[in-house]
Amino acid sequence: xxxxxxxxxxxxVSPALADISGxxxxxxxxxxxxxxxNTLSSDKRHPLYMFHRARALEGAGQMDKAIAQxxxxxxxxxxLPELYNNLALIYIQQGQxxxxxxxxxxxxxxxxxxxxxxxxxxxINAAQARDAYAKALQMPxxxxxxGLEVADTLSFVEEPIPASQAEPIxxxxxxxxxxxxxxxxxxxxxxxxxxxxxEKESSVSKVEVSAAQAILLNWAKAWSTQNVDQYxxxxxxxxxxxxxxxxxxxxxxxKRIRQPKWIHVGLRNFDVTENGPARLRIRLEQEYKxxxxxxxxxxxxxxxxxxNEWRIIKERGxxxxxx
Amino acid sequence: MKSSIWPKGLVVIALVLSVPVAIYxxxxxxxxTLASHQTGLNxxxxxxxxxxxxxxxxxxxxxxxxxxxxxxxxxxxYFNNGSRQKALSEIQQLTERAPDxxxxxxxxxxxxxxxxxxxxxIGETPLLQSMGDEQHIKLQQLRAEAEVRLKSMAEIExxxxxxxxxxxxxxxxxxxxxxxxxxxxxxxxxxxxxxEPPRLIRDYYVSTGxxxxxxxxxxxxxxxxxxYFITSWIPDEKLPDKYGAGAFPVNxxxxxxxxxxxxxxGIWLHGTYxxxxxxxxxxxxxxxxxPNIDLEGLKNEIIPGKTPIIITEQANWLDRAEWQxxxxxxxxxxxxxxxxxxxxxxxxxxSHYADDFWxxxxxxxxxSARKRRLARSKTYQHIKLxxxxxxxxxxxxxxxxxxxxxxxxxxxxxxYTGDINKRMYLRKDGQHWRIMYEGG
Numbered sequence: 001x002x003x004x005x006x007x008x009x010x011x012x013v014s015p016a017l018a019d020i021s022g023x024x025x026x027x028x029x030x031x032x033x034x035x036x037x038n039t040l041s042s043d044k045r046h047p048l049y050m051f052h053r054a055r056a057l058e059g060a061g062q063m064d065k066a067i068a069q070x071x072x073x074x075x076x077x078x079x080l081p082e083l084y085n086n087l088a089l090i091y092i093q094q095g096q097x098x099x100x101x102x103x104x105x106x107x108x109x110x111x112x113x114x115x116x117x118x119x120x121x122x123x124i125n126a127a128q129a130r131d132a133y134a135k136a137l138q139m140p141x142x143x144x145x146x147g148l149e150v151a152d153t154l155s156f157v158e159e160p161i162p163a164s165q166a167e168p169i170x171x172x173x174x175x176x177x178x179x180x181x182x183x184x185x186x187x188x189x190x191x192x193x194x195x196x197x198x199e200k201e202s203s204v205s206k207v208e209v210s211a212a213q214a215i216l217l218n219w220a221k222a223w224s225t226q227n228v229d230q231y232x233x234x235x236x237x238x239x240x241x242x243x244x245x246x247x248x249x250x251x252x253x254x255k256r257i258r259q260p261k262w263i264h265v266g267l268r269n270f271d272v273t274e275n276g277p278a279r280l281r282i283r284l285e286q287e288y289k290x291x292x293x294x295x296x297x298x299x300x301x302x303x304x305x306x307x308n309e310w311r312i313i314k315e316r317g318x319x320x321x322x323x
Numbered sequence: 324m325k326s327s328i329w330p331k332g333l334v335v336i337a338l339v340l341s342v343p344v345a346i347y348x349x350x351x352x353x354x355x356t357l358a359s360h361q362t363g364l365n366x367x368x369x370x371x372x373x374x375x376x377x378x379x380x381x382x383x384x385x386x387x388x389x390x391x392x393x394x395x396x397x398x399x400x401y402f403n404n405g406s407r408q409k410a411l412s413e414i415q416q417l418t419e420r421a422p423d424x425x426x427x428x429x430x431x432x433x434x435x436x437x438x439x440x441x442x443x444x445i446g447e448t449p450l451l452q453s454m455g456d457e458q459h460i461k462l463q464q465l466r467a468e469a470e471v472r473l474k475s476m477a478e479i480e481x482x483x484x485x486x487x488x489x490x491x492x493x494x495x496x497x498x499x500x501x502x503x504x505x506x507x508x509x510x511x512x513x514x515x516x517x518x519e520p521p522r523l524i525r526d527y528y529v530s531t532g533x534x535x536x537x538x539x540x541x542x543x544x545x546x547x548x549x550x551y552f553i554t555s556w557i558p559d560e561k562l563p564d565k566y567g568a569g570a571f572p573v574n575x576x577x578x579x580x581x582x583x584x585x586x587x588x589g590i591w592l593h594g595t596y597x598x599x600x601x602x603x604x605x606x607x608x609x610x611x612x613x614p615n616i617d618l619e620g621l622k623n624e625i626i627p628g629k630t631p632i633i634i635t636e637q638a639n640w641l642d643r644a645e646w647q648x649x650x651x652x653x654x655x656x657x658x659x660x661x662x663x664x665x666x667x668x669x670x671x672x673x674s675h676y677a678d679d680f681w682x683x684x685x686x687x688x689x690x691s692a693r694k695r696r697l698a699r700s701k702t703y704q705h706i707k708l709x710x711x712x713x714x715x716x717x718x719x720x721x722x723x724x725x726x727x728x729x730x731x732x733x734x735x736x737x738x739y740t741g742d743i744n745k746r747m748y749l750r751k752d753g754q755h756w757r758i759m760y761e762g763g
Contacts, residue, residue, distance in 0.1 A: 099417075125435050126450070132418070132432035133450055134466060136425045137458040244460060252459065256452055265453075286453065293449030302454070317456030 017043060020052050024150070029059035048076050052088070055152070063090060081107035082151035083113045089148055091236060092124055100124060116149045120181045123148050130320055209272050212280050212303050215310040220265040220286075228254045237312040260290035277314075278305035285321060296321045327601055348594075373404055375682055391600065392472060393422045396432065402434055410434050421616075424600035426465045426472075445469050447461055464603035471604045472528050475506040484640035485520035486510070488550075488633040488648045491714035492521055493730065498624040500553075501593075502611055502631040504531050504546060507604040509611065510638075511624060516549075520646050524624075530602040530612040537636075538575070541587035546609050547575045548712045550727040553592065553630045567594025568615040571625055573632055578760050579716075579748055582681060590631065594618040617707060631729075635717035653713055653726050653749065656756035665706050669698040677750060677757035700738060707733040715749070724751040725759070 002032040016039055023032040033056045036049065043049050050073045057066035070087040077083065084107035089119045091100040101124065107117040133139075215234065222231040232250055241244040257263070275281040281301045298321055302314035347519075356749055369647065377400065383393035394417040401410035414431045421427060429446050436448045446462045454462075489499050499521060501510040509529045511520035519634040531546040532538070538547035551573045559569045569595035576585045587609065594615040601614045611634070624630070641649065663671040674689050680687040709731045716725035728747045736741065748760040 117332070122439070125438055129432040129435035129448070130450060132428045132435065133446070133448075135418075135422075136429035136432060136446070137427065137451075137454070227743070244463060249456075254461075283438045290449070290451035293452060294452075295453055297453060310439045312607065314457075315457035317453075 004316060016040070017046065017048050017052060020056070021152070021323065024055050024059060029056045029058065033060060043109055044183060047073060048079075050076070051083070055150075058086075058090060063094070066090060068118050079110055081111040081117050084110070085114075085117050085120060085149075085151050088120065089150055090146065097124060097128060103173040116151060120148050134319060135316075139317055140219075158267070208305075209280070211284065212272070212310045213270055215303065216267060216270075216284070216301060218314075219312065221267045223257060224263050226257055226260075227262060228257050234312050235315075236306055236313045238313075239313060260292055262291050264289045279303065280310075331656045349367050351468055362514060373400060381437065387525070387620070389420075391424055391427070391614075391616075391618070393416060394420075394423070395427055396473070396476060398427075398430060398434070402425070402430075402437070405702070407434060407437060420753050422494050423598050425461075426468055426601070427466050429462070430469075436651050438493075464606075468601065470526075471507045475508050475526075479506060479508070481640060484642055485646050485648065486512075486641035487523050487641050487646070487715045488635060488717065490646065490653065490713035490715055490726065491711060493517065493518070493710040495710045495713050495731075496628060496629060496631065497626070497668075498524070499714075500625075500630065501638060502529065502531070502546075502632065502634040503636075503638045504634065505637045506533075507531060509613065510620060513624075517758060518650075522644060525620075526599060527613060527621075529616045532607050532608045532609040533603065533605050538587060538590075539585055543587070544608050546607070546611060547580065547585070548636060549575070549577055549589055550579065550716050551575055551577055551590075551634065553627050555624055555631055556625075557591075559594075562593075565596055567596060568589070568618045569594060569622070571627065573611075575670065578746070578762060582760070592618075612646075631712070631714055631716070633714055650713060653728070654711070654755060657708065657711065657730075660758070661706050661708055665700050665704050667696045667698050667704060672698070675756075675758055677752060679761050680758060681760055682762055702737040704737040705733075709733070725749065726756075731757045 007139075010183070016035070020032050020035050020039075023035065032069065036053050036056060039049060050069060054066050054069035054073065057063075057069055067087065067090055070083055074080075074083045074087070084103040088100040088103040088107070091097075091103065101121070104117055104121045104124070107114065108121065111117070123172045128258075163289065219234040222234065228250075232253065238246075240249060244252075264287075267284050268287070271283040273281050282301045282303060284299055284301075285296055286299050288294060298318035300314075300316050300318055301312055303310045303313075304313045350755055377397065380393045380397050380400075383390045383679060384397075391624060394413060397412040398410045401407075401413060411434050413432075414427060415435055417424065419429045419430055432450070433442045433445060433448065436442050437452060442448050445466050451458065451462065487514055488501055492499055492512075494514075494517050497514050499512045502508070502510065505509070507529055508526055510526045511524045513524045515522050533544040536545050538545040553571045554574050555572050557566075557570045557572065559567070562570060569592040573590045573592060575588065575590040590609050590611075592611045592613065595612060597615070600613050600616075606612070611632075637716055640738070648673060660672070660675045663675065669691075673694060676687055676690070680690065682690065685693070711730040714727045714729075716727060726749045728745075728749060730745055730747075731742065732745050733742045743763050746760075746762050747758055749756045750759050751757075
């Protein structure tokens with residue numbers, strides 16, 4: 001019986017159901033639900049009917065009903081990974097990561113090549129890892145899982161991808177969204193001073209602010225070109241993070257900076273405030289891309305003017321930005 | 324000095340665990356790759372040995388389900404052994420139970436990321452490569468904590484051994500604390516019977532002074548080494564947040580420290596900022612810092628004014644026979660002193676005192692003069708010693724052995740009767756134990 005139904009899924013899509021799919025795509029969930037209620041009773045047994053109903057319920061915010069509908073459908077059609085996938089995404093929205101993970105794992109067992117499930121698993125894994133790291137290192141914010149993919153149809157149209165080829169894995173989690181013009185590139189040619197914010201009575205002039213920003217852009221450039229010696233020079237001579245000697249620190253930075261095959265660091269949305277005499281606090285967004293990883297984080301720098309030169313005396317992450 | 328009761332194979336894995344780089348090895352390298360890294364490692368991953376470690380950890384958790392370290396180790400062992408799902412479930416439960424255990428969160432992140440084969444050391448994942456330095460420092464600190472915790476599990480195997488530092492708790496001290504700075508470890512020992520070695524009740528991870536070495540002067544950020552006593556209890560509400568659940572001040576500088584010109588004070592055994600389960604291993608200004616939950620657990624065992632706390636760089640572990648021998652040697656010396664005192668032979672009595680003997684008010688000369696004078700006024704003396712507690716003093720290898728004795732002394736003579744609690748420092752000068760200090 002189930003086998004017959006499975007085979008019939010993609011073969012017989014009634015026109016009415018296709019319409020409903022269109023309504024869901026358009027975000028007209030109430031309309032879709034009304035139409036679903038008015039569907040021929042013969043169609044109501046169709047898995048696609050139940051699938052659309054679940055999606056419409058979810059869209060309309062009736063999560064409990066949507067969950068119940070997916071569960072009923074999974075009982076009827078236990079071999080369709082899309083169902084596990086979509087139900088998992090509802091659980092993710094509700095913060096029930098364990099349930100979501102279990103469902104996605106089940107989906108992977110049913111159809112190991114279904115790339116959407118794999119991507120989603122990666123996404124929630126990475127989001128959870130990120131959350132764990134943020135907690136471990138006491139960063140204020142952690143991101144939600146991003147780039148999750150809902151299945152909108154019940155046919156296997158996806159090209160299966162082997163898990164090992166799905167790289168770079170972590171990049172799927174945040175797709176940095178960069179508006180042209182508001183981006184500080186590491187080469188510093190087109191600095192946008194839109195977000196500068198230094199008090200008028202400040203002892204630090206606008207020129208100084210641009211100079212300080214230029215320093216950070218050059219810092220990012222040194223990082224991007226993986227020029228460790230130059231990179232280190234942006235930090236004050238006595239820069240030695242607590243608990244670490246400068247030598248140890250420098251060695252560590254060297255290792256980290258040289259590790260990736262390539263790096264590109266972009267800075268944007270500078271927020272500059274004075275932080276004492278000849279001292280600036282600059283908060284910004286850092287877009288980090290490398291062959292193996294990319295992310296966007298908020299960072300804070302304290303720059304101090306030492307011997308007529310702006311040097312970094314403090315640098316800390318304020319958290320991941322989910323985009 | 325230490326010999327292990329662990330089977331050889333187990334020691335090998337234990338040593339491997341103590342090298343941070345190899346901690347997560349099994350999760351990306353197969354066993355054969357590992358074997359080429361380090362001879363004998365393959366053998367060490369034998370199920371049977373791991374099973375023993377798990378049994379030990381389960382025992383710890385059975386004794387105290389709040390033993391978060393045991394839970395962390397379990398997760399790490401599962402992970403090291405390639406059981407990712409078990410590791411994840413263990414660590415997830417742990418982070419729910421102990422949401423402020425930052426090291427557990429870090430390991431959780433690693434276990435999650437290991438799915439993609441990207442973790443080679445604790446926190447060594449691409450997810451952290453773009454972080455600011457402040458986060459890198461925290462990462463370093465958490466690694467240091469993981470390392471010293473694992474090291475203590477791997478290297479310390481006591482079996483039936485007892486610390487030389489605790490040569491007897493007398494009849495009134497129920498528990499004694501021993502802190503081993505090298506392993507950032509605090510041991511709680513309980514009295515069994517008066518003449519038998521004390522029994523290990525529980526051990527904890529602690530943080531100590533930012534700088535290694537023995538404390539000498541105020542502000543040197545070192546944790547003092549010596550025989551101390553807890554003097555009082557300061558509750559949470561009377562303290563700044565950084566002390567957490569409360570504090571037990573310690574009598575640093577003690578009589579010997581003061582004699583040696585050591586300065587500083589405020590060496591406490593205290594808790595941790597709320598929101599932080601534990602602190603990095605070398606993090607205090609000289610205090611011994613416990614997680615709050617452990618301090619709370621320990622609180623009932625400590626009696627201010629009574630509970631000894633012996634702080635040493637490294638403990639000396641003795642088998643029972645050697646412990647008895649060392650104890651008997653000092654008990655004999657004390658008994659000889661008592662008899663010679665009772666005999667009213669001032670020369671014999673004074674022969675027990677060291678040349679550099681001191682008290683709060685006396686040097687050896689003034690003490691001898693007074694004692695000789697007193698002896699002449701006596702027609703009889705009865706002296707009884709009881710409740711004798713003996714603590715070996717932490718000394719460097721080339722220095723003579725020292726012991727702090729604390730006991731009840733009941734004195735009766737023709738013209739004076741009095742009972743006091745005495746504290747005595749004894750030093751082994753050549754073959755003889757001599758009294759360096761005596762006080763109430």
